[in-house]
Amino acid sequence: xxxxxxxxxxxxxxxxxxxxxxxxxxxxxxxxxxxxxxxxxxxxxxxxxxxxxxxxxxxxxxxxxxxxxxxxxxxxxxxxxxxxxxxxxxxxxxxxxxxxxxxxxxxxxxxxxxxxxxxxxxxxxxxxxxxxxxxxxxxxxxx
Amino acid sequence: xxxxxxxxxxxxxxxxxxxxxxxxxxxxxxxxxxxxxxxxxxxxxxxxxxxxxxxxxxxxxxxxxxxxxxxxxxxxxxxxxxxxxxxxxxxxxxxxxxxxxxxxxxxxxxxxxxxxxxxxxxxxxxxxxxxxxxxxxxxxxxxxxxxxxxxxxxxxxxxxxxxxxxxxxxxxxxxxxxxxxxxxxxxxxxxxxxxxxxxxxxxxxxxxxxxxxxxxxxxxxxxxxxxxxxxxxxxxxxxxxxxxxxxxxxxxxxxxxxxxxxxxxxxxxxxxxxxxxxxxxxxxxxxxxxxxxxxxxxxxxxxxxxxxxxxxxxxxxxxxxxxxxxxxxxxxxxxxxxxxxxxxxxxxxxxxxxxxxxxxxxxxxxxxxxxxxxxxxxxxxxxxxxxxxxxxxx
Numbered sequence: 001x002x003x004x005x006x007x008x009x010x011x012x013x014x015x016x017x018x019x020x021x022x023x024x025x026x027x028x029x030x031x032x033x034x035x036x037x038x039x040x041x042x043x044x045x046x047x048x049x050x051x052x053x054x055x056x057x058x059x060x061x062x063x064x065x066x067x068x069x070x071x072x073x074x075x076x077x078x079x080x081x082x083x084x085x086x087x088x089x090x091x092x093x094x095x096x097x098x099x100x101x102x103x104x105x106x107x108x109x110x111x112x113x114x115x116x117x118x119x120x121x122x123x124x125x126x127x128x129x130x131x132x133x134x135x136x137x138x139x140x141x142x143x
Numbered sequence: 144x145x146x147x148x149x150x151x152x153x154x155x156x157x158x159x160x161x162x163x164x165x166x167x168x169x170x171x172x173x174x175x176x177x178x179x180x181x182x183x184x185x186x187x188x189x190x191x192x193x194x195x196x197x198x199x200x201x202x203x204x205x206x207x208x209x210x211x212x213x214x215x216x217x218x219x220x221x222x223x224x225x226x227x228x229x230x231x232x233x234x235x236x237x238x239x240x241x242x243x244x245x246x247x248x249x250x251x252x253x254x255x256x257x258x259x260x261x262x263x264x265x266x267x268x269x270x271x272x273x274x275x276x277x278x279x280x281x282x283x284x285x286x287x288x289x290x291x292x293x294x295x296x297x298x299x300x301x302x303x304x305x306x307x308x309x310x311x312x313x314x315x316x317x318x319x320x321x322x323x324x325x326x327x328x329x330x331x332x333x334x335x336x337x338x339x340x341x342x343x344x345x346x347x348x349x350x351x352x353x354x355x356x357x358x359x360x361x362x363x364x365x366x367x368x369x370x371x372x373x374x375x376x377x378x379x380x381x382x383x384x385x386x387x388x389x390x391x392x393x394x395x396x397x398x399x400x401x402x403x404x405x406x407x408x409x410x411x412x413x414x415x416x417x418x419x420x421x422x423x424x425x426x427x428x429x430x431x432x433x434x435x436x437x438x439x440x441x442x443x444x445x446x447x448x449x450x451x452x453x454x455x456x457x458x459x460x461x462x463x464x465x466x467x468x469x470x471x472x473x474x475x476x477x478x479x480x481x482x483x484x485x486x487x488x489x490x491x492x493x494x495x496x497x498x499x500x501x502x503x504x505x506x507x508x509x510x511x512x513x514x515x516x517x518x519x520x521x522x523x524x525x526x527x528x529x530x531x532x533x534x535x536x537x
Binding site for chain 2: 075
């Protein structure tokens, strides 16, 4: 049994939440790419196609597509179907605005890089906490 | 990130906690973009306000802001809606669609937006050289930056709402002096004659966008006809659709043009232009759609002249703003007499063409061709002159 993994990064939207880790190397377009009612990924060919982002600590490199995607994150949040937290390699305005409006904890520039540890981390229970410009994801079970 | 005393007060809630929350969101975005400060803007233009773009979530977002008593801090105009407000039933709009759109417009109006419903805010009020704007519609951003020397990034729909409320934008990218220097050169000398001869201004814009993708291109040796406003509009809209470019420095047009000595220089040829011009092609079409970007008063007049005395072989749909139409009522009247359907407040991209019976359509706008093809329509791209010849029966 190894040590518990801790991933630190730049904190962008404050908050604290728990959820399972959902990790993809594909960028996400929230407008058109994610069902605003259920949180299911609709984009064909996407690594997460058919999976739901609801309640997960969602890790994806960055957002893409229409800027209206911010509203989708807000709508997911209002219906309780938003990710519990978001971790990007590098956040861009669509995701930042969506997380601010939906009050979803957000961090980027994670270290160590969780996208390199996808196989070990995927599906594990974790806690995200963002405060004062610093974001931390703690994996609650030992890897 | 440096904030002024006034801005720090805003962030602390001196103007109310509702505005502080919006202000914080703009500051967060500014940090992510690497801005060192904010810049005051004099005019905001909000895109994505059609119910088809907003969805229920977007409408609820606008209503939420309005219900908190927030007001736009600067003059604010808005992009086209999902239908012509005075012709909703004729356009086949269903009651739930009408209601959703009107909820969005009521919220925007109560926050102080002018109901311009056009993608050409630069026609209604021409920004000055050096003026900072928070505009979200890509063709308008390209026009303001490239033709007028005003300064705005492609701010995006939701961000432009927040920027309008705080009257400020992140000082980064095209707002800054450094961000407006060319990063790559496109020399059009090998294809300028073909563009002028056949009128492929939209295809040229799309090609430049595909070649450079992002950054600030300098366009050297542009076709002569590109200076005409109607060609410039089609060129810039197409460039915005195929790239993330927000400023192109055009020789002989852009006040900030510089030759970009020493930069990588691309020299596309006629075959590459043909590749774009022929990408959207059809043997036949049922509708011709014009007005992406919205037709100006001058374009309405020249369209009316071109179609006077002809009987139309195809349905023609023309999209413009209420403002432009009111400048030239005789031209609009003459077009309608000829059988042209003239619509205000909306356009082919954010409206619902299928409800108007459109299946296969031809357009002179590469931006429209791109977005209509993505919506499942069969589309042909034709230079305006060729399109008008095709619809005129003589």
